[in-house]
Amino acid sequence: MNLEGLVKFHSPRSLHPGTLFTRASPDSLSTADVMAAAGMAQRRASLGYAAFAAKMNLSKRAGAQAVSLLMAAAQKEATRYPVLCKLPARECEAVLKIIVIYAFLDFARSAATEMPCVACKGTGQQKGKLCKKCAGKKVVRAACNDCKGRGVAVNRLKSHLQGVPVYHHCKRCGGRGFERIASTVVYRAIAQVSDAISLDTWNKSLKHLSGYLITSLEKEVSWAEKQLQLITR
Structure with a gap:
């Protein structure tokens, strides 16, 4: 059983929503089996499971959990960036929090992701007329x-x-x-909490931390899937 199987379980379309069939075995997994397997996978790969659950909207708390766990990983990695080590503790934490949140948002993106229209600033109108970019919907897709x-x-x-x-x-x-979310968007958010980081420093240094965190999320999800497969084989 893979992680996508959990998505089908949370949104059952079969005639037997309490039973999930896998390709690996002719046997079926009951509701109790699936919940137990998911719980074990979550304990073994907390960050990856939480990130996947949040991306697929399987849990309302998963997003906050994934950001919290990713923040812990970011704090460890931050020691390798002199520009962050020189910042006051609170300022450094604020900068890291922004990088972490945007890294998670980038990871969780899909073609169907909606975001406020930049052209009309989420109002749906421009100069008294419907916004041409969002057609008055106030949001645009990330496709x-x-x-x-x-x-x-x-x-x-x-x-x-x-x-x-x-x-x-x-x-x-x-x-x-x-x-993907433009790196300049992340930098502008950072500039709101710290004036010690220039655009040049961001492009040459901290931008790589953002990329590292996104890659880490992808690796953690892969690890969570591997653990779920081991549990349910």
């Missing part, structure tokens, strides 16, 4: 503008030469289907 969230785009040149549609990984989003 890539080039591939529309599919992760693949048409190669116009090759399609023209071969006479049939030729697809390739979308270069704009790297095949993810959505665009």
Whole structure:
């Protein structure tokens, strides 16, 4: 059983919502079996399980738990960044908190993620008219503008030469289907709590800490899935 199986369990569509069948075994897992396995996986891989649960909206508390655990990891990694070590304790914690929150938000993103429209500042209107970017909805999706969230785009040149549609990984989003949070957005948030970090310092140093935390979340989720598979095999 993998983590995606838990999503199906939380949103059952079969005629037997209390039973989950896996490919690995002809046997079924009862509700008690699934809950017990999930609990064990959560204990073995707390951060990865919490991050996955939050991303898939399986728990209302998972997001706060994932941010808290990621903050602990960030504090350990922060000792490798001189610019953070020089900051007063409270200021350093505030900067780290912002980096951690944005790293989690970036990890939890999908093509369906909605965010306030920047063009109209979430009002839905511009100069008394409906905002053209969000069509008055006040929010916009994070889906890539080039591939529309599919992760693949048409190669116009090759399609023209071969006479049939030729697809390739979308270069704009790297095949993810959505665009990551711009690093400048994170820096602007940091600038609100500290004036000791310049944009140059952010780009050359702290920006890498943000990337490290996002990668750590992805690795932790993989570890949580491995633990769940070991428990339910």
